[in-house]
Amino acid sequence: MYAKNDLVELSIIDITDEGNGVGKIDGFAVFVPGTAVDDRLRVKLVKIQKNFAYGIVEEILSPSPDRIPVDCRVYRQCGGCSLRHISYQAELQIKQNWVEQHLKRIGGIDAPVLPIIGSPRQDGYRNKAQYPVRMEDGELRLGMFGKRSHRVIPCTDCRLQPSEFESILKTIRDFCLEWKISIYNEEKYSGLLRHVYLRSAQATGEIMVCLVINGVSLPHSGELVDRLRTVCPSVASIVLNRNREKTNVILGQHCQTLWGKDTIADILCGVRVNLSPLSFYQVNREGAEQLYRVAEEFAGLTGRELLLDLYCGAGTIGLSMAHRVRELIGVEIIPQAVENARRNAQENGITNARFLCDDAKGAAASLQREGLTPDVVVLDPPRKGCVPEVLEAVSGMNPDRIVMVSCNSATLARDLAALRTLGYHTVKAQPVDMFPRTTHVECVALMTR
Incomplete structure (x- = not known):
């Protein structure tokens, strides 16, 4: 019925978990980015499939009441803030719906989903940013990869990052141009500077600058150190990370401190945390404190429990x-994360904690040899969720309660369904927004035996 480049009129009735609006014409679904529920639009069809199509907005005939002005100059090219064009209250409702639908449709989970907890801040909340560095069209670019591409969109003033990052990035860019530092070419695997990786510790104000290089040293690094210390006195650590692999993985395993400390320190839920370039740490500190409070509440701790924290990272x-x-x-x-966790425990005077460098199956075997059974297991897996062997190992340890923290409610739903077959019932789930203006949302779920 429809062909590429056709113009159609439609109303947006829903938002997918990729951030695309959904409209229908004669029962035919059309996915349109950058739209809001109740938008009335004229849309150009750009890709036709058997049962659906993709379109782009040609004209907004009647805007949704959820629409707000976009305050970012690279919003459409970058694609990171897929929901920046709608109000935050509307965004929270969308994310609530995503979690509810994923649990119900993917996992067959009927447990109550509590009202979503919003982020204390919607801008400037990210404490970590990784900027690719490339030469494109004769221009040295630091910024973000464009949506579904490896083309760098120049941006040193992203609204999600701390304002101090902008002056640091401009200083590094000027340094590279002045000293003719070679820039990485990912097609030829040549050139020196690959990424600039910045971390900020909100509680202490410390900033780490990490330059990822395809080599062993950075020419004139002393000059760069002096400039960074001058332009941003909050910089407490300047590090080189060596990554000579032919890979899209950003960080290599070897770090060399050029100046300052090997780590920076932040405080999360009253715990002082040391962060190296390789440490996992939640990017939204204030949001993480809300998230961890929910996890602690769900764990139902009385002081008598043995708590097992799987995927513990730096132990936060x-x-x-x-x-x-x-x-x-x-x-x-x-291993480095385990060392960070041990150091964090020591520096905080926590004497009832120990950390194992192992996977879930190995940890289960270790506990069994010691005759120990965890009362509560906390799981905080990566976005892809847990592999079946992990869930089997956890259920085999027979804890009273399992608390799962997930940044992907679709894989969370899958894992909850798998745990149901292993004897665990989902009691409730709590969405927590850690990533405002993006399509990501965290969720905590409680399971009992």
Whole structure:
């Protein structure tokens, strides 16, 4: 019925979890980015499939009441803030719906989904940013990869990042141009500077500058150190990360401190946390404190429990609960993260915690050898969720309660369904928005035996 480049009129009735609006013409679904529920639009069809199509907005005939002015000059090219064009209240309702629908449709979970908790801040909340550095069209670009591409969109003033990052990025750009630092070419695997990686510790104000290089040293690095210290006195650590692999993975495994400390320190839920370039840490500190409070509440701790924290990273979740348990055991497969976790426990005077460098199956075997059974297991897996072996290992340890923290409610729903077959019932779920203006949302779920 329809062909590419046809113009159609439609109303947006829903938003997908990729941030695209959904409209229908004669029962035929059309997905349109940058739209809001109740928009009335004239849309150009740009890709036709058997049962659906993709379109772009040609004209807004009648705007949704949820629409707000877009305050970012690279919003459409970047694609990171897929929901920046709608009000935050509307965004929260959309994310609430996503979690509810994922749990119901993917997992067959009928447990109550509590009202979403919004982020304390919608701008400037990210404490970490990774900027690709490329030469494109004869221009040195630092910024973000465009949506579904590896073309760099120049942007040093992203509204999601701390304002201090802008002056640091401009200083690095000027340094590279002045000293003719070679820039990485990902097609030829040549050139030196690959990424600029910045971390900020909100509680202490410390900033880490990490330059990812395809080599062993950075020419004139002393000059760059002096400039960064002058332009941003909050910089407490300047690090080189060596990544000579032919890969899209941003960081290599070897770090060299050029100046300052090897780590910066932040405070999360009263726990002082040391952060290296390789440490996992929630990007929204204030949002993370809300998230961890929910996880602690769901864990139902009385002070008598053995708590097992799987995927513990630098130990932040478990250490925030250590004062409420008999013993904390954290498990992480990345050795440097385990060392960070041990150091964090020591520096905070937490004596009832220990950390194992192992996977879930190995940790289960270790506990079994010691004759230990966890009362509560906290799971905070990566976006792809848990592999079946992890869920089987957890259920095999027979904890009373499992608390799962997930940044992907679709894989969360899948994992909850798998745990149901292993004898665990989902009691409730709590969405927590950690990533305002984007299509990501965190969720905490409680399961009991």
